[in-house]
Amino acid sequence: MGEQRVTSTSTLASTQATKPPWYRDTTIVKWFAQVAALVLVVGALAFLAIVGGDNLEAKDIATDFDFLNINQGFDISEGIDSDPDTGGRALWVGIVNTLRLAVAGMFVATILGVLIGVARLSQNWMVNKAASAYIETLRNIPVIVQIFIYAAVLGGLGRLTADSDFLWGLGYISAKGVSLPRVFVADGFYQWAVFLVIGSVVGFFVHRNRVRLQESTGRITYPNLWALGVLTAFAIVGWFAHPMWGFLSGVFGSIGDAWDSIPQILMQLLLSALVVFSAASWIRRFLDSKRTPAGLAKLTDDDIFRIIFAGVGGVIGLLFLMVLWPGLSSWIVNSGSDFWHFLADKFGDGRSGQPVDAMMPTIEGEGTLLKYGPQGLTMTVGFAAMFLGVTLYTAAFIAEIVRGGILAVPKGQSEAASAIGLNRAQSLRQVILPQAFRVSLPPLGNQYLNLTKNTSLGIAVGYADVVSIGNTLLNQSGKALSVIALWMLFYLACSLSISVVVNWFNVRMKIVER
Amino acid sequence: MTDAMTLHASSTAEMIVCDAVDKWYGDFQALKGVSATIAEREVVVVLGPSGSGKSTWIRCINRLEAHQGGRIVVDGVELTNDTRNIEKIRSEVGMVFQQFNLFPHLTVLDNITLAPRWVRKVPKADAEAKAMELLETVGIPEQAEKFPGQLSGGQQQRVAIARALAMEPRVMLFDEPTSALDPEMIKEVLDVMKGLARSGMTMIVVTHEMGFAREVADRIIFMESGEIVEVGTPEHFFTNPTEDRTKLFLSQIL
Numbered sequence: 001m002g003e004q005r006v007t008s009t010s011t012l013a014s015t016q017a018t019k020p021p022w023y024r025d026t027t028i029v030k031w032f033a034q035v036a037a038l039v040l041v042v043g044a045l046a047f048l049a050i051v052g053g054d055n056l057e058a059k060d061i062a063t064d065f066d067f068l069n070i071n072q073g074f075d076i077s078e079g080i081d082s083d084p085d086t087g088g089r090a091l092w093v094g095i096v097n098t099l100r101l102a103v104a105g106m107f108v109a110t111i112l113g114v115l116i117g118v119a120r121l122s123q124n125w126m127v128n129k130a131a132s133a134y135i136e137t138l139r140n141i142p143v144i145v146q147i148f149i150y151a152a153v154l155g156g157l158g159r160l161t162a163d164s165d166f167l168w169g170l171g172y173i174s175a176k177g178v179s180l181p182r183v184f185v186a187d188g189f190y191q192w193a194v195f196l197v198i199g200s201v202v203g204f205f206v207h208r209n210r211v212r213l214q215e216s217t218g219r220i221t222y223p224n225l226w227a228l229g230v231l232t233a234f235a236i237v238g239w240f241a242h243p244m245w246g247f248l249s250g251v252f253g254s255i256g257d258a259w260d261s262i263p264q265i266l267m268q269l270l271l272s273a274l275v276v277f278s279a280a281s282w283i284r285r286f287l288d289s290k291r292t293p294a295g296l297a298k299l300t301d302d303d304i305f306r307i308i309f310a311g312v313g314g315v316i317g318l319l320f321l322m323v324l325w326p327g328l329s330s331w332i333v334n335s336g337s338d339f340w341h342f343l344a345d346k347f348g349d350g351r352s353g354q355p356v357d358a359m360m361p362t363i364e365g366e367g368t369l370l371k372y373g374p375q376g377l378t379m380t381v382g383f384a385a386m387f388l389g390v391t392l393y394t395a396a397f398i399a400e401i402v403r404g405g406i407l408a409v410p411k412g413q414s415e416a417a418s419a420i421g422l423n424r425a426q427s428l429r430q431v432i433l434p435q436a437f438r439v440s441l442p443p444l445g446n447q448y449l450n451l452t453k454n455t456s457l458g459i460a461v462g463y464a465d466v467v468s469i470g471n472t473l474l475n476q477s478g479k480a481l482s483v484i485a486l487w488m489l490f491y492l493a494c495s496l497s498i499s500v501v502v503n504w505f506n507v508r509m510k511i512v513e514r
Numbered sequence: 515m516t517d518a519m520t521l522h523a524s525s526t527a528e529m530i531v532c533d534a535v536d537k538w539y540g541d542f543q544a545l546k547g548v549s550a551t552i553a554e555r556e557v558v559v560v561l562g563p564s565g566s567g568k569s570t571w572i573r574c575i576n577r578l579e580a581h582q583g584g585r586i587v588v589d590g591v592e593l594t595n596d597t598r599n600i601e602k603i604r605s606e607v608g609m610v611f612q613q614f615n616l617f618p619h620l621t622v623l624d625n626i627t628l629a630p631r632w633v634r635k636v637p638k639a640d641a642e643a644k645a646m647e648l649l650e651t652v653g654i655p656e657q658a659e660k661f662p663g664q665l666s667g668g669q670q671q672r673v674a675i676a677r678a679l680a681m682e683p684r685v686m687l688f689d690e691p692t693s694a695l696d697p698e699m700i701k702e703v704l705d706v707m708k709g710l711a712r713s714g715m716t717m718i719v720v721t722h723e724m725g726f727a728r729e730v731a732d733r734i735i736f737m738e739s740g741e742i743v744e745v746g747t748p749e750h751f752f753t754n755p756t757e758d759r760t761k762l763f764l765s766q767i768l
Contacts, residue, residue: 215638415578416615416674420629421605421681430628434619511618513663 011490030301056481065486067477074472078177087473094469095490099311101383101465101492105391109451110444112391113398120403131399138396142456143452147389152463154381160370162363172361174374179361179376187353190346191245195238202234202235203227237288242355249347256340259333267329272321278312283307290441382463386455394451398444405440406432445502466490521558529554529589529685530575536572536583537740544570544742547584554684557717559727559748562737563763567722569648569738572687575718576607589684605633608678612690614670616662616677624651626677633681641680648676652706653707668699672706679710686710688719725768736760 019492022028037230053144066089076082079093119131138146158164193248210223286306290297299307321328361376372378409432417427458465467487474483529751530552537545552558554612561567573579575586577593577600587588587595588603617625622739636644652672654665662670665731678686688707692700704726711717711730721727727734727748734751736744738758744757755761 203755210722217637410612410613410615412613412615413617415607416611417580418604419607419609419611420575420677421601421633423601423627423633427630430632431617435617511663512661513618 003225027301034301034305035152039390044463056331058075062479063480063481064207064479067473067479067482070477072473072476074476077462078378078383079464082374087252087477089353090469091466091473091486094466095465097383097463097469098452098455098458098465098467098495099457101386101458101463105394105451105455106448109391109398109447113197114402116395116399117402117406120399120407135396135399143389143393143454146393147385147457147461150388151381154384157381159368160363160372162370163350164363169360171485172363172376175381176381177378179372179378180377181358182377183356183358186355186357188242189355190343190354191242192235192238194233194248195242196380197233197240198229199234203230206230211507215472226473239355248345252340252347253344256337256344259337259340262333264326264333267333268321268326271329271332272318275317275321276314279317279371286310328408330331366467380463382458382461384459386463386465389457390451390454392513394447395415395453397450401440401443401447402436404443405436405438408439409435409506435511438511441502441506441509445498448498448502449495452498453491456491515671527553529556529717531586531587532571532575533586534584535571535574535581535586537579538576539579544575544740545581547733547739548737548742549584550735550739550742550745552685552716552718554712554716556732557715557719557730558616558730558733558735559699560718560720560735560737561722561724561727561763562743564736566661567740568737569689570647570740572609572689572718572720575687576604576609577686578609590760605681606683607685607687608681608683610671610674610678610691614662614667614694618662621659621661622654622665622673625662628678629677630680635680644737645676645680649673649678649711651679652676653702654741667695668702671695671699675703675706675710685716685718688717688721690720690722692721701763722767724752725732736763738763 005210015382019025020232068091071085072087072090074090076084076090076093080096081089083094084090085091095318115132116131118133122128122131155175157175159171160172160176164172166173181235206222207227210221213219214221214223278489286303287296290299300469346490359375361378362373363370364373367370413431413435416429423431455465456467459468459471462468470483470487477483530724532548532549532550535545535548537542543747548567548571550558560572562568568639570579575593580595581728586719589606591599591602593599595601612675616622617628620628623642623645626648627636627638627641630641630644646658649658652675654669654672657665657669657673665673666723667704675680690737691707692703695703700723706725707717707719707726708730719726719731729748731748733745734748735742736751736755736757738759743752744755744760746755751760752764
């Protein structure tokens, strides 16, 4: 017995004493893996860049972006500029068109999707079945087929003639699309905007006051109506009184001049200080978060990596500002001064006209070659088909997400809400929807990404989106790689922006648990 | 004088009257002609094997389930399809669930003030003062700003009781309030319920806690297969039950 115990202790002691071989030591393995991964990634990228560069050179394929600065000489059917003077401007028109379609689509698809999703849960047989039929039809037909159908139907509208007007001449409708009155920003807009800003601030405080009054007395005080009333009052007064802000022109002008006189080196130093400061404060906050009452907790290898990366990032930023791209600082100085001078100009003398104006749509051309003039706000058949296509299609998916979100809230929640006396609407608004929204948010973000990417189908019905215009540029200049790189960059930027917004909401709305 | 008398009489005598209540789930009859009268300030414990219709019965009393035959009258108001009656009864009847069913996205304080503020239109400050009082009563005022997910099961159930009490109900229904709790937390919830019983609240409690039934109940109702088998005082029920089915149930659990 005694012998056995002695043996077992000695086994324990020997186990403790033995250091594992290096390939089993987690500390070493982890560092090794990190460094190896870094080397592999950098190596692979460098290899691809070198091989790709050699191949392109061998085949004489140009990868420059010169075509962005050259007049490509083609017209664009719709957008902020129908006759862009450079390739870059043309691409910009396409980007605006894509964003216009995507943003309008997300907005309408969300509203429609929520309504249909709730309708599908309705007890009412008709409403329920109608919603089911909508969802099952639209999500099972490929979106491109739907877009073609809408384009064909809308293309069947009559030819554009002088008689194509509707609503007593307020608009025109034909196979060339719809043209409506265009509302635009006029002379006095910026002065008027000052009134709107002040009105919003005052309205905000009035709103807060009314909410407090409601909370302290229990009386209904209509805070939203009050805030809206204040804003409207400011807008109306401002419509007539806005020329009083003309003096701001001089103020903005002097600020712009002062900004202009900032030497480049000063801006460089300021920005460098900012970079160093943010890196340092990030490291400090990180260390603070690791601090426990018993003192600094032992840093793991991961933590050390993060600190090293923050430090390296700061140094790279510094190099970038001082050596690699000193032009950035002067660019910031120039654009700052441009901004102030722009404001000075917008507040300048003679801008006493009305803030907002509207133009009636017109028709240009002779005989059978009629087209819409630039005065009206024109929505082509291409846009309409794309808009209907991506919106109705995505709304079907959003409806399913909303339905799933509501069903994911446990039944006990609505029972508890009924048991304490809330009626159906109050229970939905206060208890069910806030929880359903939290469940729906991540898949909703995916649908927004899908919708944005689906707008690239515009090329199929001649909608001048970024892909369609990029394609024209590609054919004219032959710079396929450059155009593809710009496409990728643009869609990546869109997707990342949507992800950032959705994630921000997601973190903010997260239900607190221990 | 006579008005005052009848008012007094009606409020002491019968708080809840159930008369031959039937309830079906499809072909399955969950309640078979359940009749019972519960007086004001009375504490009734409902016992019975699982599936005997105990929970279904008390869920019918505040219309979480609709009954299909017979009558249910709460404080002189009959439960019908009239939404006004349903709302009136729900605001007089508080309910505590086995799974707590707190609202996870609201703080403890907001959970308790939600109904007073939205249904009764009580000013926020008053509702919160009242909520703090109730949290004091159930013994966890320091948890007011936390979210349900940060509390233990026993604390959550006490918040649920405070939430039900915030509407100042005249009747409280408890649907197996301690069945989802760890053993060491059962006592803290039962203590709150005992205090509530002593304060004169009319209570119907579905539970498996025999100690609580013996100590607190004025009457015990034993149900099986959707029927009331036996009704009596705790003394009668635990020492001298008349029905064979009651004896069998007691022999299995005691």
